[in-house]
Amino acid sequence: MPIRGLKLFKIRGGVHPNANKDATHDKPITDLPIPELLRIPLLQHIGSPAEPVVKRGEHVLKGQLLARPQGVISAPVHAPTSGRIISIGKFQAPHPSGLPVMTITLKSDGKDEWVDSDAVTDPFDMEPAEIAEKVSDAGIVGMGGATFPSAVKLGLGNRYQLEKLIINGAECEPYLTCDDRLMQESADEIIDGIRIMIHTLGVKEAIIAIEKNKPGAINAISVAAADYPEIKVIGVPVQYPMGSEKHLTQTLTGKETPARALTADLGIVVHNVATAYAIHQALRQSKPLLSRIVTVTGGAISKPGNFRALIGTPVSHFIEHCGGLTEEPAKLLLGGPMMGQPLPSTKAPIIKGSGGILALTEKELRLKNPSPCIRCASCVNVCPCGLLPLEMASHARAGDLEGAADFGLMDCISCGSCSYVCPSHIPLVQYFNYAKGALTEKQRAQHKQEEIKRLIAARAERMEKQKQAKREAMARRKAEMAEKKKQQSEASA
Ligand code: SF4
Ligand code: SF4
Incomplete structure (x- = not known):
């Protein structure tokens, strides 16, 4: 049932944009027909792109693995329907870099025929590591937009002393109602996913936080959670960016997550409601993440x-x-x-x-041309991370990426609150997104250069060792020959 007595804490900054959810908040979810062509990017998550395991021309079944993860922070992708792979190559994708991404193009055969799936085991009879593996195999990532591989988060109990699971049902972004509808229409499945996560993480309780402007979702989730005292539901203030992991944690616990630290450092893990739903599907029906x-x-x-x-x-x-x-x-x-x-x-x-x-x-x-900064500090007042957006922007605009980083560029959560209030209409968050991408690229290039230097130095050392070994072998051989000669001349004398 909704918690009434739990104290809520204020977060720093934030804004109150118009919700603009009226056009869809009462529209039930319907199935979109399968398109003829599906473009499946191999980088849909934070981390390394997946590596294809299928070839052009191959026929695949729905749910079949198309690309496997590369490395610890990565996720597999699966065929969303049955059909033929018609290409594997770069294609435009919704990626922050704006660059094309390796993509598998699948032509649907219209049959939507499933691959054979694994047998289903009761998740409460499974070890946490087995559940995390199943979540990893299903390709589940943070569905709230963060896209961090969920299995990695489910394994945090091995490294941190965890106490609480927070489920993010805030959906603070204007216009969006997908989580609201999912909570209203699939509350039982979400609660089941949360119970599986509680079991996997080994925490005592879960708190589901939903913004107060979603009474239907609060009611549906509260009814579904009624039999589980370890799961609590709470309405949180309508304030952007309430759905940010760190700010939701602060609202519910009063604890501030330090810059570059994880909420796990505070004993808390945050997952989105749609992720809980996907985990329910993976564990109860052996279904990989194919739709949203x-x-x-x-x-x-x-x-x-x-x-x-x-x-x-x-x-x-x-x-x-x-x-x-x-x-x-x-x-x-x-x-x-x-x-x-x-x-x-x-x-x-x-x-x-x-x-x-x-x-x-x-x-x-409200499109308007940007004008010069009037140093009004409105952006500073609303920044939920306590940053100085105007200073970061002036360094980023001048191409001084390190200067922007000194002002906390990499701590910026790209929430856009600063751009929203700027009276000069400066697209601050666009500068930050670009600068973050450029800085990451620069650091990657630097690492690559250092790695090349290290490999060259290692090769030179190896060659020198080989040369030395050769010199020593030749010297030994010379000495042996001289000895042999000496012995021969002594024998003949
Ligand atoms: S809100 Fe805009 S005009 Fe005001 S200080 Fe920030 S960048 Fe400058
Ligand atoms: S986009 Fe970044 S700098 Fe701007 S308000 Fe959000 S966190 Fe602060």
């Missing part, structure tokens, strides 16, 4: 709605299904208006972390 709920909305969409769609479905397919566009959108986004990625084209597909497709009109965007 997507809100399609914005002033330029004819018939907005919430859809269950296969991963890899092109954005154009959603727009067509929603009756097309009423006008040319001023901005097309994958995700919400605060943190969403601008879409390079409607051919780009949805990925595991895509909660929404937004086609926004000029009127909705």
Whole structure:
């Protein structure tokens, strides 16, 4: 039942944008028809891209492994339906870098035929490590948009003293209603996923936090959780970015996660409601992550709605299904208006972390040309991470990435609160996203250069050792020959 007595703590900064959820919050989830072509990027998660295990021309079944993870922080991808692989190559994708990503293109055969799946075991009879492995094999990543591989988070109990699981049902991004609808329509499955996570992590309790503007979801989840005293439900204030992991933790516990630390350092793990649902499906039905709920909305969409769609479905397919566009959108986004990625084209597909497709009109965007900074400090006042966005921006704009980093660039959660309030309409968060990408690239290049230098030095050392060994062998051979000669001349004398 909803907790009444739990004390909530204030978070620093944040903003209160218009929710704009009216167009879809009462629209039940419906299945989007399978498109003819699915584009499945191999990098849909934080970490290393997956490596293909199929070839062009191969026929695959729904749920079949298409690409395996590379490294610890990675995730596999599976065929969302049955059909033929028609290409494996770079394709435009909703990635922060804006660059094309290795992508498998699958032509559906229209049969939607499943591969044989593993037998289902009661997760409460399984060891935590077995559950984490099953979650990893299912390719589940943070469905709230963070896309961090969920199995890695489920294994944190091995390294941290964990006490609590927080389930993020805040859905603080304007326009998006996918989590709200999932909570209202699949509350039992979500609660089951949460119980599996409690068992896996070895924590005593879970708190489900839902923003107070979702009474239907609070009610449905509270009813489903009623028989489980270890699961509590709480309505949290409507404030952006309440759904940020660290800020939700602070709201519920009063504990602030230090910069570059994890909530696990405080004994807390945070997962999204849709991730709990995906874990239920993986453990109870042996289903990998093949689909997700997507809100399609914005002033330029004819018939907005919430859809269950296969991963890899092109954005154009959603727009067509929603009756097309009423006008040319001023901005097309994958995700919400605060943190969403601008879409390079409607051919780009949805990925595991895509909660929404937004086609926004000029009127909705309040588009204005940027003007010089007036040093009003509004951006500083709203930054939930306590950063100085104006200073970071001036360094980032000047190309001084290290200077921006000194002001906390890598601690920025890209929430966009600073851009939202800036009276000069400076696209601050865009500078930060670009600068973070460029800095990561620079660091990667530096590491690569250092690695090359190390390999060259190691090779030179190896060659020198070989030369030395050769010299020593020759000297030995010379000495042996001289000895042999001496012996021969002594014998003949
Ligand atoms: S809000 Fe905009 S104008 Fe005000 S200090 Fe920040 S960057 Fe400058
Ligand atoms: S985008 Fe970054 S700098 Fe701007 S308010 Fe959010 S955390 Fe602060």
